[in-house]
Amino acid sequence: MSEVSGETLIYPERSGAVGVFGGTFNPIHFGHLRSALELLEALPLAQLRFMPASEPPHRASPQVSATDRAAMVERAIAGERRFVCDRRELDREGPSYTVESLEELRHELGDERGICLIMGCDALLGLPNWHRWEELLSLAHLVIMARPGWVFPDQGVLGSLMRDHAGVAEDLVREPAGSLVTQTLSPQDISATNIRVLLQSGLSARYLLPESVLAYIAERGLYAEQE
Numbered sequence: 672m673s674e675v676s677g678e679t680l681i682y683p684e685r686s687g688a689v690g691v692f693g694g695t696f697n698p699i700h701f702g703h704l705r706s707a708l709e710l711l712e713a714l715p716l717a718q719l720r721f722m723p724a725s726e727p728p729h730r731a732s733p734q735v736s737a738t739d740r741a742a743m744v745e746r747a748i749a750g751e752r753r754f755v756c757d758r759r760e761l762d763r764e765g766p767s768y769t770v771e772s773l774e775e776l777r778h779e780l781g782d783e784r785g786i787c788l789i790m791g792c793d794a795l796l797g798l799p800n801w802h803r804w805e806e807l808l809s810l811a812h813l814v815i816m817a818r819p820g821w822v823f824p825d826q827g828v829l830g831s832l833m834r835d836h837a838g839v840a841e842d843l844v845r846e847p848a849g850s851l852v853t854q855t856l857s858p859q860d861i862s863a864t865n866i867r868v869l870l871q872s873g874l875s876a877r878y879l880l881p882e883s884v885l886a887y888i889a890e891r892g893l894y895a896e897q898e
């Protein structure tokens with residue numbers, strides 16, 4: 672069983688699928704958290720795992736360490752029993768390839784359990800550049816969240832992917848992998864980029880992310896104001 676934060680994880684009732692929400696979480700914010708909660712309520716998910724990327728494959732190395740980013744995730748999700756911080760990518764050397772995390776999780780959960788890889792529409796657009804991306808749907812379902820300012824692709828390789836794998840919520844528990852489900856949630860036009868800009872400019876980021884995360888940022892002097 673992989674290392675997870677807090678209590679030892681007992682995998683939930685056999686009925687629900689396991690959601691995996693990967694991200695840089697630099698820092699985690701209410702856009703992530705509110706979307707995750709709405710997904711839990713809209714889809715047959717028993718648990719949602721926030722999985723901070725240690726070395727996000729397709730962006731510059733974040734200035735804030737993976738340990739700090741995971742600590743912020745842990746603070747943010749404290750109190751919501753169905754949210755878990757999955758630290759497996761912190762324990763692995765090299766780029767945090769999602770396909771490798773899903774392989775590990777599939778091995779742990781067995782062949783029957785539904786696993787849902789969750790991502791925003793913006794992340795979907797970059798999918799064809801991911802490491803071994805064509806294997807992702809054999810390991811998990813994809814749950815794509817609408818995000819303000821982004822439209823679902825309807826052409827090219829992603830348009831075909833969306834049509835060929837289009838599924839409905841029930842598929843996430845009927846099958847272990849292979850369906851693509853889109854979900855419209857209340858729009859949260861919040862980004863970590865915007866939060867970093869505010870903090871680096873000496874402005875408040877209050878009400879965009881949990882107070883516990885803001886307190887951690889202050890304690891550790893992260894995203895400090897730039898001269």
Ligand SMILES: Nc1ncnc2c1ncn2[C@@H]1O[C@H](COP(=O)(O)OP(=O)(O)OP(=O)(O)O)[C@@H](O)[C@H]1O
Nearest residue numbers: 694695696702706790791794818859861862863864
């Ligand atoms: N406001 C939001 N609403 C819905 N999904 C979001 C939102 N913000 C981020 N996501 C999704 O969460 C996942 C992780 O995102 P990430 O940690 O990179 O946050 P971000 O706010 O997009 O960060 P950055 O601004 O640094 O790119 C991605 O799949 C992204 O699409």
Ligand SMILES: O=C(O)c1ccc[n+]([C@@H]2O[C@H](COP(=O)([O-])O)[C@@H](O)[C@H]2O)c1
Nearest residue numbers: 693694695724727728729768769801802
């Ligand atoms: O596996 C890959 O090749 C890959 C390429 C780009 C992004 N990802 C994952 O997608 C998630 C969102 O990434 P990001 O950069 O938008 O925070 C995060 O879990 C990354 O590890 C994964």
